[in-house]
Amino acid sequence: MFRTALRNVLAHKARLLMTVLAVMLGVAFVSGTLVFTNTISDAYQKSSAKGFDRVDVAVQPKYRDAEGDKLGELHELNRAVLDRSSRVPGAAQAIGVVTGFTAMADKDGKLIGDGFQSQGGNYWGTKDPRYPLVRGHAPKGRGEILIDSATAERTGYRVGDTVRLSVDGPVLTPRITGVFTTDDGNVAAGGSLALFDTATAQQLFGKAGTYDQIDVTAKAGVTQAALKAELDKALPKDVVETTTGKRLADDQARAITESMSGMRTALLVFAGIALFVGTFIIANTFTMLVAQRTRELALLRAVGASRRQVTRSVLVEAFVVGAVAAVTGLLAGIGIGAGLRSLLGSFGATVPDGPLVITPGTVLTAFAVGILVTMLAAWLPGRRAAKIPPVAAMSSVHAKATTKSLVLRNTLGALFSAAGVAVVLAATTMNGSDGQAPMGLGAVLLIIGVFILTPLLSRPLIAAAAPALRAFGVSGKLARQNSVRNPRRTAATASALMIGLTLITGMTVMAGSLQKSIDKMAASAVRADYVVSMANGNLLSPDVERKLKRTDGVTATSPLRLAPSRIDGETEYLTGVDGATIGELTDLEVDDGSFRVGGGQVVVDQDTAKLHGWKAGSSFTTAFEDGEKRKLTVAGVYEGNELIRGIMIDTATLAPHESDPADMQVMVKTADGASGATKDRLVEALGTNPAIKVQDKKDLSDEVARMFTLMLNMVYGLLAMAVIIAVLGVINTLAMSVFERSQEIGMLRAIGLDRKGTKRMVRLESLVISLFGGVLGIGLGVFFGWAAGELLASKMATYELVLPWARMAVFLLLAATVGVLAALWPARRAARLNMLAAIKAE
Template identity: 70%
Template sequence: MFRTALRNVLAHKARLLMTVLAVMLGVAFVSGTLVFTNTISDAYRKSSAKGFDHVDVAVTPGSGRRSDSPDEDPELTEKLRASAEKAPGAAFATGVVEGFTAIADKHGKLLGGGFRSQGGNYWGSKDPRYPLRDGHPPRGADEVAIDAGTAGRAGYHVGDRIRMSVDGPVRKPVVAGIFTTDDGNVAAGGSLALFDTATAQKLFHKEGRYDEIDVEAAPGTSQTELLDALGRALPEGTVDTTTGRQLADDQARSIASSMDSMRTSLLAFAGIALFVGVFIIANTFTMLVAQRTKELALLRAVGASRRQVTRSVLLEALVVGAVAAVTGLLAGIGIGAGMRSLVASLDTATVPSGPLVVSPGTVATALAVGIVVTVLAAWLPGRRAAKIPPVAAMSSVHARPTTRSLVLRNTIGALFSAAGTLLVLAGTRMAGDSGKPVVGLGAAVLVIGVFVLTPLLSRPLIAAAAPLLRVFGVAGRLARQNSVRNPRRTAATASALMIGLTLITGLTVIAGSAQQAIDRMAVSALQADYVVSMANYNGLSPDVARTIAATGGVTASSPMSDAPARVGSSRHFLTGVDGHDIGRLTDLPVSDGSFRVSGPDVVVDDQTAHDQGWRAGDSLKVTYEDGKAGRLTVAGVYHGNDMIRGILVDDATLRPHQSDPTDTQVLVKTAHGPQGSVKDALERALGNNPAILVQDKQDISAGISKTFTLMLNMLYGLLAMAVVVAVLGVVNTLAMSVFERSQEIGMLRAIGLDRSAVKRMVRLESVVISLFGGVLGVGLGVFFGWAAGKLIGSRIDTYELVVPWARMAVFLVMAAVVGVLAAMWPARRAARLNMLNAIHAE
């Protein structure tokens, strides 16, 4: 039986190839998704990582503060650093200053992706954190050192002048040195610029202060001993001290926590990949064994036992699964690498770079899917075939399902579909995040129910296409009859395409609706023609707002800055605005009082007013960040959104209490509206700075659109394999159908059906099956998109369901194209059958 199984595998090369391809693509789908998701996850983890090789104890601002001040961060001064360095067991102490620093390449384009553009200070002549490769340490405001990766990408060398920005104004220092670093942000594609300590403190508005003090222990002193010594040497209650080991552990937990949401999303798609891959493999092998029922019965007739027949099938599955698993894993690694390169090449990509990650878990999962699933998929049909009496099996390749089994299947499918629908509807009525798991469970149950019901649904839906098929004459009528002849096979074939299109359609509906909602929210509250901000949305220098106000053609402008304060008994952020112009730059509906921002008069968003119990006319006690007290009056309550909310205060009232004022953005209105020449004038006035964004409403919408487009492209890439696998499923089904109907096709040829009509019949059958799966997929996708939208709408007021009908039509056309492509080889094979040989075929 062992030799028979191996010979049987090799004897049917076409069947072997199709089966291996089905399993290989299923494995490739799973492993490619896992490689891609692990690579992205690892890149984000490394981008957040920070090395602690030269940190035995870190000193950070503690919780000690004045009781009347909202500022919770005490200052880390040079005096404190010197005290730390003199502590027993300390070798030396490094003061760390960090902040945003944008570097432009030689063409003026921003390097490092905005959010990953960082700056800091170079400590001393030999900073152990950043070994110099070329040049010398930066000295003075006109020198800077950059990391080797950034220098290589931009083509900078020691002595070159570069364009850069910290908080708005353009600076052009000389590259004094190029250093190497193991900083995770740089390893993930970011940029790092270093200044001498005094320059860094001035640029980052931290004169005489540090963000952190890193202390390295002297030889023979442990981290715990140094920690105890610093606890005694430093003022009690003003700083926190943490060992480098503890910092590394805390960082690992923080990164893991911050990536929970992304990891969940990526694992969800890996799970989808696993489900589709398992489904396709099981479906293919079930059809394969069913096709060989007569052959297996012949083995029984010549003396093979049931167990031998079953083991023979399992051995074939093991061989096929092993070969396909290895090739599928290799193909999946290539798919993951290709998707990573594609994302990296997109201008809209904000994904950090990093090496391709092929984890042991990915390898194990790929082999398990390829081998274990294939063997399990073959076991049940092989066992079922072995139980059929040899005479009965040899008399008919097809054993039609009994009425009882169909009724049972339809009943189970109806119950699952009803339960899934009820769960989805119930989840959409729940508040907050509590509805997500209910909707997710309902969606899974509903998909299973529809899959079970697909044979029942195939007859009426395919019958609806009868008028169109009549146009193609006899070939069209035969195609319709062949499509419904074996409902289970038709359903199993269409289901793979249904799953892929369900996911693609649902994601398209959700992304399109969310994009429009955020777009509407972003621009509906704005009357400004332009919004000016940093590329990473960090603080802008107040000089930027003054430069804009003095630019010709600007009729109104207002900076927006946030400052911590204690209002009443709670901590809040006050948003400073130009009280005179803010009303002309925004359109915020007022529900109570009037929109007046001047002197002590402020306006508050409705959510904050509701939470605090404030109304128009209320007087509020405020303690500013400098510790000084005052009173504010609520002039009005406005309807806020995620773009503009909080307590809006006149800049003239807030600025005197800010030690280092910075603006989050500047709203601008011009005499002639948003025109290209006006935008060019603003950009020229700001020094054509690549770190500053000057955006009109269309630019904001385009930015939102790019984000969603990038997300959709990544998800479409993950799901593209599902469609490819579905194509193969259709090919397998048609090829087997042609094989089983050889006599019938030969008879049709004998009574006058020519080769072109045979080809047309097989192609139409394939198109009908594909469109059937497409209709089910689009319908389910729209329903799931609506359900997810109900959950999103509870958080975003501007959310409305948007069904892109044009794209839905494209998806159905794609389904039809899938049918045409899948039918090419089976149709050619059917047309080339020798009619006499086919008629005499057993």
């Protein structure tokens, strides 16, 4: 039986090729994902570990405990702590580290990196072991800086050039005095690093005379643990904490692994979808192969083979196919991993150098996935074939499914579908994240239910295409009849395409609806012409608002300032605004009371009011940052949104209690409204600062749109794998169907159907099956997009369902294209059949 199974594989290698390709693509996706994420993670971990090579023990400040209602804050690492650290037994050197956001512009005045990765720091003395100089000399004073070699190479800056930069304040134009190398992961990821002398860095970053961290290196022969013990004895435990360099490296490696886990999970989900789609094709292929060999298997049973041996022979075939697919898929996956890494570079992101990482786990996963998926998909057809009595198999009385089995299938499908719809609808009534898991469960149940019901659905839906097919004469009529002749096969073929289009349509509906909702939110809630913020999301200096207020054409400004406070013993953030102008800059609907902010009067969003049981006229006591308490009165309750929410208080009331005030954003209204000239005037008033963004409503919407477009394009790219596998499934089904109907096609040719008509028949059959899968997929995708939107609507009042009709038409056209392309080879093969040889075929 083993030899027979191997011979069957070799005898049907052409028919099994598509199955191998389907499994191979799924395995390639899984192994490629693992290779890619392992490689990136390993590269960053090694790069990060290099950064800790010169740190044996790090001294970091502790948080000072809160005193009464006064909030806790970090202790300071001053010069005394630095000197004491450098003098402990076993210490070779102690370096005070100062870091902060530093926005550097390129030669075109544009921000280098993406803001979050634009950093600055201090260069220690005349020679800093952390940053080896490639050329030039150490910086001195505010007029000199060093830049990293990667930034120098990307921008073309050289020693002696002047660069524009900002450190949470006015624009500086220092001269580059040197270029250094670094293992900093942010720089490797496309960011920039600028270094000042220590005194300048402390002044610019608002840390005069203090440090963020002290890095201590040990003398030769002194272990990190021994040095840490000495530092713990010498330094006050209530002020500082010490951590070994090894622990820092391990923590960083763990953080990198955790940050990569999200990407890995997302990629593996899509790989799972590709495999899930491939499973249909494998099961379909083996079902047809077994059906075509029914008499052969019956003969084996008649000469003594047991049911188990027949099932086992089919599983051996599946094992061989799975093993071949696993090997080729693993090799292709290694290529995909390398390609994805290179692709990062094309998006402007760079990754630290390092080899491709192919772990034993990746190899084992590839083989397990390839072999197990194939064998599981082939098990049911093999078992079904083994249960057919030999005499019945030889007389083909088993060919059609019994009425009982069809009723059972349709009942089961109806139950799964009903359960799925019920769970999804129930999830839409839940609040936010609570409904995510039930909705996912409901989606899976519904997809399974529709898949089971697809044979039943195929007849009425394909029958709807009959009027269009009549236009093609006999070929069209035959194509329709062939499509519904074997509903189960049609269902399995169409389902592969259905799943891919369900996900693509659902994501498109979600992205379009979210974009429209955010546009609507910005238009309805914000009257300001411009919103000014930091490029990296950090806080703005209050000087920014003062400069904008003095700019010609500006009629109103207001900051949005977050300030910590304590209410009922819990930390709660207040939103500081200009009480006199905030009503002119926003358009928030008030549900209770009136929108008045000033003195002791505040306005509160609905969620916060509900949480505390407040309404218009309610009073509460808050403790500000400095511990001072004040009684505040709720003047009104407004409908908050993702842009504006919280407890709004006048900055005049808030400012006396703040030690270091800073704004999240500044809202600006101008006399002439939003225009290119007005925007240029505001940018110029702020010193053409690369650290600051000036955005109108369209800019804000475009920024959100870019994020959704990038996400959507990634999803399209990933789901393209599932669509490719679906194409292979259609080709496979049609090719086997042509082989199965060779005698019939020969008879049709003999009675007058020409080659062109034969080709048209096969192509129309493929087109109908693909469009059937496309219609089901788009329909399910719209339903899931609507359901997910209802879940979001509980958190986003402006959410509005948008159906992307144009894109859905493109998706339907895509399904039709899949059908046409998939039929090219099978149609050509059918047309070239020798009619006499076909008529004589068994």
